[in-house]
Amino acid sequence: MNLGTALAEYAASGSARTAAQLSDAVARESLRARVRRGKRRANLVIAASVVGVVAFGAAAFGSQRGPEPMPAPSPSATHEQLPPIDTSGYLVYPGGAFVTAEAVSCLQIPEVPVSMDAIPYPGSMPPLPTWIEANRIYGMSEGLPPNYPIPLYTDQAMFYDLAVAEISREYPRDVDVLVALIADDGSWWSFRAGYGVIDVMPFDDPGLFVSLTPNPECQGGPRAIDRSRIPSDHYNARVMVTRPDGSTVISDYGDVAVVTGLPSMPFLQVTK
Amino acid sequence: MTDDAIDRLLDAAADELAAYGHLLTGSEAGGARLVEDAIVRVFARRRRPGAAAERLVKEEMRVIHLASIRRHTPPQDEPVTGGIGAALAALTPPERAVVVLRHHDRFAIPQIAAAMRTTEDEVEALLAQSLAKLTATLGPIDPVMDPVPVLTRGVR
Numbered sequence: 001m002n003l004g005t006a007l008a009e010y011a012a013s014g015s016a017r018t019a020a021q022l023s024d025a026v027a028r029e030s031l032r033a034r035v036r037r038g039k040r041r042a043n044l045v046i047a048a049s050v051v052g053v054v055a056f057g058a059a060a061f062g063s064q065r066g067p068e069p070m071p072a073p074s075p076s077a078t079h080e081q082l083p084p085i086d087t088s089g090y091l092v093y094p095g096g097a098f099v100t101a102e103a104v105s106c107l108q109i110p111e112v113p114v115s116m117d118a119i120p121y122p123g124s125m126p127p128l129p130t131w132i133e134a135n136r137i138y139g140m141s142e143g144l145p146p147n148y149p150i151p152l153y154t155d156q157a158m159f160y161d162l163a164v165a166e167i168s169r170e171y172p173r174d175v176d177v178l179v180a181l182i183a184d185d186g187s188w189w190s191f192r193a194g195y196g197v198i199d200v201m202p203f204d205d206p207g208l209f210v211s212l213t214p215n216p217e218c219q220g221g222p223r224a225i226d227r228s229r230i231p232s233d234h235y236n237a238r239v240m241v242t243r244p245d246g247s248t249v250i251s252d253y254g255d256v257a258v259v260t261g262l263p264s265m266p267f268l269q270v271t272k
Numbered sequence: 273m274t275d276d277a278i279d280r281l282l283d284a285a286a287d288e289l290a291a292y293g294h295l296l297t298g299s300e301a302g303g304a305r306l307v308e309d310a311i312v313r314v315f316a317r318r319r320r321p322g323a324a325a326e327r328l329v330k331e332e333m334r335v336i337h338l339a340s341i342r343r344h345t346p347p348q349d350e351p352v353t354g355g356i357g358a359a360l361a362a363l364t365p366p367e368r369a370v371v372v373l374r375h376h377d378r379f380a381i382p383q384i385a386a387a388m389r390t391t392e393d394e395v396e397a398l399l400a401q402s403l404a405k406l407t408a409t410l411g412p413i414d415p416v417m418d419p420v421p422v423l424t425r426g427v428r
Contacts, residue, residue, distance in 0.1 A: 003375040003406070003413045010356045011295035011376070018290035018304040022282050031308055032278060035315045202338045202388055267341065267366050268390070 082131045082259070085151050091127040094239070097251035104240055104248045106218035109180045110188045112250065125251050126195055127152055128179065128210070128237055135262040137191065137212050138229055144268070147211045149198055154207030176242040179212060181235035181256060187221030189214070189230040193239075203265050232260045277325065278315060285326040292330055295372055296337045298361055306333050334373075338388060341365040359409040367402035374399055380418050 021027050083089035099119045104112050129150055139146035177193040191212035199206035216227040223231065237253035262268055282289075289310075293303025310332035314321055321328050360368055366388075373379045373387060381399075385392045407413055 001410055001413050003371070003410075004378070004416070006356045006410075007295060007372065007376040008291075010360070011291035012287070014294040014300050014357075015287060015290035015303065017300050018293060018307065019286045021304055022286040022290060022307065028279065028282065031311060034308070034312045035278065200335070202335065203341075205339050267364070 082257070082263070085129075085264075086153055090130060091152060092130050092237070092253050092256065093127050094125050094251035094253050097125050097249050099243075100248050100250060102248070103242065103246055104250065106190070107220065109178075109190065109218070109238065109240070110182050110186055110221070125239060125241075125249070126177070126193075126210070128239070128253055128256060130255070131257040131259055132212070133262050133264060134229065134232065134258055134260050137214060140262065140268070144262070144265075147194075147213045149196070149201065149204070149209035149211045151201075151204045152195075152208045152210055154205035178215070178218075178240045178242075180218075180238045180240065181230060181258065182238060183221065183223060183233060183235055185222050187223035188219060189224055190218040191215055203268075230258050232258050234258075277321065278311065281311070281321075281325045281329070285329075288326065289329060289333070292333060295376060296333060296369070298357070298368070306337060309336055334377075334387060338369060341369060356410060359406050362409070363402055363405060366398060367405070370395060370398045371402045371406070374416055375413075378416065 100112070129152060132150060135144060136148045136150050137146065139148065177195075178190055179193045180188050180190045182188040192215055194211045194213070196209055196211075197207070198204075198209050201209070214229075219228075234255050234257050237256040239251050239253060241249040243249065289307045290303060293306040294300055295303075297303045297306055307329070310329045313332050313336070314325065314328045360371070363371065369388070370384060373384045374381075379387065381392050381395050384395045384399075388395065403413055
């Protein structure tokens with residue numbers, strides 16, 4: 001059997017209604033209106049100096065959304081309990097951020113106080129997801145490469161939101177953003193964060209993403225042995241932004257869960 | 273200008289795009305949504321897609337559909353009885369996608385791997401699994417022959 005021919009015949013067999021609908025004047029006008037709305041959003045982004053795909057290692061976001069409610073830690077969180085993307089509770093913002101005059105060394109990460117001898121930081125900080133899939137960080141042999149982008153929000157309205165454009169313009173890409181995940185026993189793992197608007201992801205809708213690159217030179221504590229991977233658990237997320245003048249902006253985000261595998265793309269694990 | 277271009281595209285290729293949407297999704301309604309979403313994305317981004325509009329829209333349909341597979345929200349297959357429609361409906365969305373890309377779009381394995389952002393081994397395994405299911409229902413299936421590059425002899 002020539003499957004290609006059979007597929008073409010099958011495809012044509014179920015398309016008459018759709019083709020007729022696409023020829024309908026009302027449907028076409030509705031389509032044109034959607035295109036015009038899409039152009040207006042795109043133009044808004046262009047006007048704010050963001051053209052096409054923007055990849056930036058943003059330090060902090062000028063978001064006007066304000067902090068999301070911080071979910072309480074749940075030691076027994078399962079994949080089913082995790083808030084899906086684009087729902088409230090998926091993103092976490094810090095309650096506040098502080099500037100320290102000195103650079104923070106790796107060993108100081110778990111201990112540096114964020115609210116003492118520090119100046120409140122007037123800007124906003126970038127969001128983090130409340131749960132992170134380990135395979136998006138480390139990759140997997142049959143599927144994803146390491147540092148695979150993690151969606152933050154993919155809603156189309158948000159994707160074109162002016163706030164995203166302002167964020168990318170305000171914070172240059174060479175700013176160093178470090179995300180440290182600190183366990184209750186003091187063990188910590190750190191990751192370099194890169195934020196970007198991406199619209200070519202095959203498994204994710206267009207939107208704002210963060211990629212986390214493991215930083216094995218900067219991890220420590222009882223469980224972070226040598227270059228070990230971060231175990232599935234709940235952590236306090238601490239974000240540090242090194243500014244061009246050498247000062248550091250530090251902020252605690254509260255509970256972030258690391259889950260094993262790739263529950264957002266289960267088919268990648270079952271189609272081996 | 274854009275409006276005219278949309279009309280020209282749909283006048284020339286509505287049947288083809290609708291058929292491709294149906295093939296990818298297995299659903300007329302889902303296929304229609306896919307076509308419209310792809311048109312919006314292509315024309316909202318490009319001022320004049322020109323003669324490439326149909327190809328661009330089909331590419332966008334593939335991208336959107338693969339993303340919808342990731343989110344596990346592909347449209348439900350409409351009920352079908354027997355034949356290739358039923359055989360396709362028995363496949364998982366990734367299996368169906370890989371069959372369409374290989375046997376309908378005539379993509380080579382590396383192209384499919386790139387489109388699905390996975391490895392060639394993964395694609396080979398998924399394709400073999402899909403074809404085994406289809407063969408059980410439809411009988412033996414001809415293999416796809418990748419085009420052989422034409423070698424031209426240089427003039428000496």
